[in-house]
Amino acid sequence: MPRARNIKPGFFANEDLAELPFETRLLFIGLWTLADREGRMEDRPKRIKMAVFPGDDVNVEKSLVALDKAGFIHRYTVSGERFIEVCKFLQHQNPHHREVPSTIPKPEASPRLNGDGKSAKPEAGEPCSDTKPRA
Numbered sequence: 001m002p003r004a005r006n007i008k009p010g011f012f013a014n015e016d017l018a019e020l021p022f023e024t025r026l027l028f029i030g031l032w033t034l035a036d037r038e039g040r041m042e043d044r045p046k047r048i049k050m051a052v053f054p055g056d057d058v059n060v061e062k063s064l065v066a067l068d069k070a071g072f073i074h075r076y077t078v079s080g081e082r083f084i085e086v087c088k089f090l091q092h093q094n095p096h097h098r099e100v101p102s103t104i105p106k107p108e109a110s111p112r113l114n115g116d117g118k119s120a121k122p123e124a125g126e127p128c129s130d131t132k133p134r135a
Helices: 009-013 022-034 045-052 060-069
Strands: 040-042 073-078 081-086
Touching: 022 045, 022 060, 022 081, 045 060, 060 073
Parallel strands: none
Antiparallel strands: 040 081, 073 081
8 A cells, every 4th residue: 555755855955866867766655655664575576567658667676786786775585585675764754653664575584686586696786784974
């Protein structure tokens, strides 16, 4: 279920994000509306595309890979299921106090994914970090 989220003015000034294609930046905003109160969601590119770009020809998988490599999201797997965590989500969003707690497992000790859903090589991106400034 999509949720109302906020866009801070700093989003538009983020130089790392500005290097990504327009549709990837718009997808990043869309992910916030799909994420649960902890900033996590199922990694289902077709479902994400239908929620964010239902009438547009956008390669969501390609954009998710770019966001992951840039460190804005963390794609991971737990018990064979794929998930996404939006990095620094709770630093930039204030979920409504009535939102239900996340049922999606945390990404700790889980391998990263690459574009084909298999475990990624270490250079594919880093897990979310509290020390990296992100939008």
